[in-house]
Amino acid sequence: MSYVLPKEFVTRMIDAGESKIFMSTRDTLIRAYMAGAILALSAAFAVTVAVQTGVPLVGALLFPVGFCLLYLLGFDLLTGVFTLVPLALIDRRPGVTMQGVLRNWGLVFAGNFAGALTVAVMMAIVCTYAFSQAPDAVGLKLGSIGQSRTVGYAEHGMAGMLTLFVRGVLCNWMVSTGVVGAMMSTSVPGKVIAMWMPVMLFFAMAFEHSVVNMFLFPAGLMLGGDFSIADYLVWNEIPTVLGNLVGGLAFVGLALYSTHARTATARVPQARAATATDTAVPRRA
Numbered sequence: 001m002s003y004v005l006p007k008e009f010v011t012r013m014i015d016a017g018e019s020k021i022f023m024s025t026r027d028t029l030i031r032a033y034m035a036g037a038i039l040a041l042s043a044a045f046a047v048t049v050a051v052q053t054g055v056p057l058v059g060a061l062l063f064p065v066g067f068c069l070l071y072l073l074g075f076d077l078l079t080g081v082f083t084l085v086p087l088a089l090i091d092r093r094p095g096v097t098m099q100g101v102l103r104n105w106g107l108v109f110a111g112n113f114a115g116a117l118t119v120a121v122m123m124a125i126v127c128t129y130a131f132s133q134a135p136d137a138v139g140l141k142l143g144s145i146g147q148s149r150t151v152g153y154a155e156h157g158m159a160g161m162l163t164l165f166v167r168g169v170l171c172n173w174m175v176s177t178g179v180v181g182a183m184m185s186t187s188v189p190g191k192v193i194a195m196w197m198p199v200m201l202f203f204a205m206a207f208e209h210s211v212v213n214m215f216l217f218p219a220g221l222m223l224g225g226d227f228s229i230a231d232y233l234v235w236n237e238i239p240t241v242l243g244n245l246v247g248g249l250a251f252v253g254l255a256l257y258s259t260h261a262r263t264a265t266a267r268v269p270q271a272r273a274a275t276a277t278d279t280a281v282p283r284r285a
Helices: 006-021 025-053 056-062 064-072 078-090 098-128 137-148 157-181 188-204 210-222 229-261
Strands: none
Touching: 006 078, 006 098, 006 229, 025 056, 025 064, 025 098, 025 137, 025 210, 056 188, 064 157, 064 188, 078 098, 078 157, 078 210, 078 229, 098 137, 098 210, 137 210, 157 188, 157 229, 210 229
């Protein structure tokens, strides 16, 4: 069967985290760049479909196509390495250090941002005919998303900041479940189905994904969104990154590791007490 048992795919999670720590800077950046670009294209696709149909759920149903493609191609998102890489440190793999974990996170963040920003510039060109006219309907939508999800949170003060953080937690709880989903099966259809479901959920519920936002907000700024770079960083990206870290590591990585890789001592089944009837020699009639 193509299904992989939890104890087996959790070992794969730890192995994957270890391999990413020792990956070269060149390969880490290339894989992160491509992941950010593909996910950004998928987000642009989802927004376009939602605008054309007037039904946001349709965009959410189709958004996971980019996520599935980038993981099948072996590329890396920040949200995924938040979950996988620390497991190699916790498991005390030889040569794995906190410095190595932070190095991986930093490189993946930089690569994801560069890839998402590249697509943001391209989409801004597409939506404005190379900045020669006002943004089209998709461009206007991209601008409004950036404004509502920065200034909109800021209007509520610390309550808005907490809401933003929690949405980041919930997002990577689902997205990292999708990352793990790719390890639950040995077949491509099985991997895609396992990845598709939680990623669709996060997008439909408008949770905050740090890499998707690396596309949405720069694109929004280029397309006339009424917010600043400081608004983007303080009232979205930084709290979202922290929320994504907590959601992926606590609710997916550590939860699976603690119960499948480092299980507690199993309870010994109590033997059925022997009764006098069980042990007595049968009486003769």
